[in-house]
Amino acid sequence: MSLLNQVQEDVKTAMKAGERERVHALRMIADALQKAEKDNGADPVEVLQRERKRRLEAAEAYRDGGRDQQAESEEREAEIIASYMPEQLSDEQLEAVVGDAVAESGASSAKELGRVMALVMPKVKGQADGSRVSAAVKEKLSP
Numbered sequence: 039m040s041l042l043n044q045v046q047e048d049v050k051t052a053m054k055a056g057e058r059e060r061v062h063a064l065r066m067i068a069d070a071l072q073k074a075e076k077d078n079g080a081d082p083v084e085v086l087q088r089e090r091k092r093r094l095e096a097a098e099a100y101r102d103g104g105r106d107q108q109a110e111s112e113e114r115e116a117e118i119i120a121s122y123m124p125e126q127l128s129d130e131q132l133e134a135v136v137g138d139a140v141a142e143s144g145a146s147s148a149k150e151l152g153r154v155m156a157l158v159m160p161k162v163k164g165q166a167d168g169s170r171v172s173a174a175v176k177e178k179l180s181p
């Protein structure tokens with residue numbers, strides 16, 4: 039079953055259970071997946087990552103504006119989106135991938151961050167956030 043079909047089935051289940059907020063979030067996910075599929079056949083994991091990031095950024099903006107209730111709603115939507123994403127790598131697993139990439143690239147300073155990131159990101163696609171990967175690479179390359 040494709041991810042889009044799974045989300046659509048979950049919308050039906052949530053509607054029957056009367057979970058309005060979940061229905062709203064799932065419909066938003068389904069719409070984003072359908073649009074991406076129709077426009078350019080984008081990878082569903084990339085779509086989910088983008089939508090999750092949008093929700094987290096919106097939550098941060100709401101918090102900065104003193105609108106905690108809206109921020110919490112956005113965070114709940116981000117959690118729902120995350121539930122459809124692949125399991126995240128542990129810190130140890132991420133360190134191992136970063137270590138392998140540093141060795142493979144021969145990078146020795148923070149100036150070569152981009153080269154290491156280019157090797158790591160395809161390997162951890164959907165399993166680690168870019169900012170988390172960047173922090174791990176910086177830590178590995180720092181003296």
